[in-house]
Amino acid sequence: MTVLSVQKLTVSYRKNTVLHDVSFDIPQGSLTGIVGPNGAGKSTLLKSILDLHPPVSGSVTFFGSTFQKQKKRIGYVPQRGSVDWDFPTNALDVVTMGLYGQIGWLKWPTRRHRAKAMEALEKMGMSEYADRQISQLSGGQQQRVFLARALVQEADLYFMDEPLAGVDAATERAIMAILKELKEKGKTVMVVHHDLQTVKDYFDHVLLLNHTVIKHGTTEEVFTAKNLTETYGGTLKVMKEGVDHVQLITQ
Template sequence: MDAITVSGMTVVYDKQPALENVSFSIPEGSLTGVIGPNGAGKSTLIKAALQLIPVRSGTVEVFDQPYKNQKQLIGYVPQRSEVDWDFPTNALDIVLMGRYRQIGWFKRANNKDIKWARACLEKVGMEGFAKRQISQLSGGQQQRVFLARALAQDASIYFMDEPFAGVDAATEKAIIQLMKNWKRQGKTVLVVHHDLSTVEDYFDHVLLLNKRPVDCGPTQSVFTIDNLEKTYGGSIAFLQKTTPAGGR
């Protein structure tokens, strides 16, 4: 079964198309990279699929049901740049936000929820920072806290918007390990990603996007020189350095 099906999605900013008639499907249990140049609409796609921004047209289905009926199955890790890190809250409270579907809005977390949240922080190596204000954390530590929040959501599908941006090597390793663990558990992960050199190591499925889909499918068959040339245009020398010799 396909976990995510997007059909005919168009998004327009200031009369300029950011996405044009985008359609694709992501199989359940896949780890999918959304790849494309700057301005290709990768982050816009994530936000539009999650109904965080208005769309001109298009539909999103989750396990063959309308997205609005399946929201509880979705977890989301936004870009760090979109978060107000000066907001006066600590790491534990951020992670507890991932439990609000279970707790209920405007209700207080009980001991079970707090224990769950602390366990999630421990899994990303942040258990010692539970009471630390998020503004006092490094970029890598902040990203780990948001990963712990995603763990707390215990979702079936995760959308992650450039989770590796601005983090140290240890945090990047922790992130990819977490995503691969989700995949082993049968979860589906969709990741906006920009580093072509790691695509084959990180993802078993790829969506190549430049306002419209160029190709979507298994990494081995989609992540090729031909397709990357179509996606990135004239950056041929750069692509040849960062893609495998076996790519066409």
């Protein structure tokens, strides 16, 4: 079953085209890494799919319908750098915000809602920080809190924009364990990812992006030296065939 279909999507910022003629389908129960060079449009792709930035043309359907009709089934973890971490709120409140679709706006969360949020924090190893202001958390702890907020939504389709960027090794392992658990439960996850060394271990599908889709499919089929060279151009040096080792070099 196709849970997400993107067809001929073109996106611009002012007069600059960031994405051109992007098309792909995402199957249910897949864990897909979105991979490409800096400035390739990876974050823009997520924002356009989620109706946060209007496309110039093209279409996006979720479970055969529109975003507005299916948004309760969709979870999103933005880049950590795009969040105002100085906002005066604690970790438990941040996670509880993920339940607003169930609570309803202008209504107070019940004891049941807060218990559910605490359960998600505990799953991410963050229950002891529930009352801690988010500005006082480390980068890895902040990322765990935002993942807990997405988990508490109990979505069917998750989008995550570089959830592993700048986190410690323990947090990276914890996040990937949760993402693989979601996949095993039949959920679908798309992750913007930057570390080529871990792609084969982390994802069963890969979308190679550089302003348009270079290749998309299973990791075994798509994550090859040839396709990576086409995606990254002269900025990529493949150290060993089979992409067991790759090295990014700046020009």
